[in-house]
Amino acid sequence: MIDLTETAQNAVKSAICTAAQPVTGLRIMVEGGGCAGFKYTMGLAEAPKPDDTVIERGGIKLFIAKDSCAQLAGTTIDFVVSLKSSGFTFDNPNAKSNCSCGRSFS
Numbered sequence: 001m002i003d004l005t006e007t008a009q010n011a012v013k014s015a016i017c018t019a020a021q022p023v024t025g026l027r028i029m030v031e032g033g034g035c036a037g038f039k040y041t042m043g044l045a046e047a048p049k050p051d052d053t054v055i056e057r058g059g060i061k062l063f064i065a066k067d068s069c070a071q072l073a074g075t076t077i078d079f080v081v082s083l084k085s086s087g088f089t090f091d092n093p094n095a096k097s098n099c100s101c102g103r104s105f106s
Helices: 006-017 066-072
Strands: 002-004 025-033 037-045 053-057 060-064 075-081 086-091
Touching: 002 006, 002 053, 002 060, 006 060, 006 075, 025 066, 037 086, 060 066
Parallel strands: 002 075, 025 060
Antiparallel strands: 025 037, 053 060, 075 086
């Protein structure tokens, strides 16, 4: 369903280790909005919501919002560090187009 590159796994593990509150995984979802119509949302989570799909990648539990599963199927998440900016990027085969920000799609 969703893949995390090794770089993304390391970034998430680092965030989990330094979190102020207990964290068991990363919640990922798609919401309406952003430059292109939909945007990716991620955040550390204490536990999955009742209707989340839970998968594990590289020892990290991913909590995928039920309504986002189809839109995220086959997506690879990476973490990129560059001079301009650093952050997570999404390679989503379901996206018809992507915004230049890399965080929204249609």
